[in-house]
Amino acid sequence: MNKKRVYLILIAILALAFFAGNLSYPKYYNQTVDFLNAKLGFQLPHFWSMPFKLGLDLQGGIHLIYEADLSSVEKKDYASAMQGLRDVIEKRINYFGVQEPVVQTQEAAGQYRLIVELAGIKDPEQAIKMIGQTPFLEFKTERDAQETQKILDKQKEIQGKSPEEIQKINDWQLAFEDPYFVPSGLTGKYLKKSEVGFDPNTQSPIILLQFNDEGAKIFEDLTSRNVGKRIAIYIDGNMLSAPNVQEKISGGKAQITGEFTVKEAQDLVKNLNAGALPVPIKLISQQLVGPTLGAVSLDKSLKAGVYGLLAVIIFMIIFYRVPGVIASLSLVVYIILTLSLLKLMNVTLTLAGIGGFILSIGMAVDANVLIFSRLREELKSNKLFSVALEEGFKRSWPAIRDGNLTTIIVALVLFAFGTSFIKGFALTLILGILVSIFSAIVITRSLLRLFAGTRFEKWKWIW
């Protein structure tokens, strides 16, 4: 290998390390620039500022899993119903002023879920309440009298019976249905907007609804089929009013009269406009991390990382002397490269992710250790330093490759099937392994090659 190329590679590495170092921790660069600007009147800009994106376990926040009840939706419309649900909740969440909220839909074992992550939120309880409060608006039509009677009879039949006894009655499920009304399929999904109005006669507040085109058509159809009957308006399963339909209503306008105060009507309208949920949801899991715990976790995990790194460096230098120093240098470059990549790829750092990264610091040394062990062996068999070096790299490569690939395979499996804790861990671990192979094969090797052909290579005791 010619010396010139070694120097070129080293200069490239140094440039990369300078850039990556400042990207991951720009404080010193900016201080120097400030100093120079003040002393010499330069106009040097600060380094490109790109903060780490911290997960909710490090800055506090909530992770919520909701289950959507799609029983009223046809199977082919599941995807669009979930999409609608997501849009509505997203709109709602935008009111909280959370940076980069995550709202995802997920299908697991035939159940449809909505995952909401709000990092850095000030008042998580309030947020949950507000998401939960999103009103579920539904129009229902009247059952015919026969059906109503049937259900009422059943309800009488089951009165005072234990659950076991009830289940023995024919068609017992009927008793648990709404005896008067059936869902019509017209829900908040079709709402265009709503506003507060006042009843011209009583001056009490009413809510005016305007459906979108599709909703208007459904409403027209509903009203034409139910002239002389009642249509009930439900919010969150409670009937607010059930006006009689006088005639077919075109144009998609409806109004809800009820016993609201002005404040209640205003809140309801605000919530309806933010979006009535197209399907009902139920909270099935929540993880809440207070901001105090988040900060403590971040602090502790970083401390662990620093102590771990120091222990590794001290050990490597004592055990491997000059190569140990070289390995430590490439380990430091490894760390700043990985941190920069995490920033550039906009990875959300979680506690698990930091755990994975710290672990990868310990593992990253492995490739170096393999190479140095081989180098020592080759030197013992009295080969020239430069020959021993290249041989050492060549022979250690299969083990480095196989060993790291298996870890990557496991990490990929973890990533594919994991929960968010596992994903954060797997991602930084994979990234860490890839960068560590690069740092061992390129950085350590180039630094070692610097010594080839110099008098240092004859001092066998330092290797």
Add this chain to the structure above:
Amino acid sequence: MIHFVKYRKIYFAVSGILILASIAAIAAYGLKPGIDFTGGSILEMQYTGDRPSNQDIRNALSGLDLGSLTIQPTGDKGVIMRMQYIGEDTHNEILQKLGKDEGKMEEIRFDSIGPTIGKELRGKTTFVVLLALLLMFFYIVMAFRKAHRLVRPWQYGLASLIALFHDILIPLGVFAVLGKFYGVEISIPVITALLTVLGYSINNVIVVFDRVRENIFRGGQSFEEVVDRSLNQTLTRQLNTSLTTLFVVIAIFLFGGETLKYFALALMLGIVSGMFSAFFIAAPLLASWVNRREKTKVR
């Protein structure tokens, strides 16, 4: 040169006893699954003034249906409560009754996991562990498919697999004991750590097998000698790599905070088991299988 293979019966006996002890511990005590897997709620809070006694807290919450409630003080003013899965309404009531609004305490953490999620995760975990083991086996078989005919690729694979079982069973045994006596739970982080151990320990096995593969071709030695030579050549590397990883893991255990503590412990146990198994199980196993079949000199 240290003659590792000669004493293999001793290692097999030692690891056999350890594995049996682990299985016995798991069978007798069972693993204590965390709420990640069973569903349930954990509420951690910090009192601003004096911490009330457990009984006071219990009395304050007596009207609520919380299942079996355990209250555990932590630190100076902290309390961790565990209970059955509760919804947001009950959660708010608890906070009310314990005086959050009056500023008597601050909520540090609240995890509430519904039973469906827990059940789903249990199934998923089993699947992931089996998948990872299977992939490791096939990877080894593939990586060593062109090795000398003396050792078959599947033998490399099987020896690795046995070593991996060892590396997972022993930490699990320890966790069974810890679960029984200290209430340590098997949580998602612990499972993650054990799976990582799978990927990590196999590195050690691969490094030894890689040498075996290389040394077989040198010829002029019995297979037992080949294995001994390979183990001696890789001894320093094995120790050093495991040590550097152990350093960072110990750092996480000591300084990394509560969430990562048992994650780090599981890794620690797994790494130590892996150090042992690569050396004293995987490679010597190869030696016993080949010995039995073919005692001729390798050429």
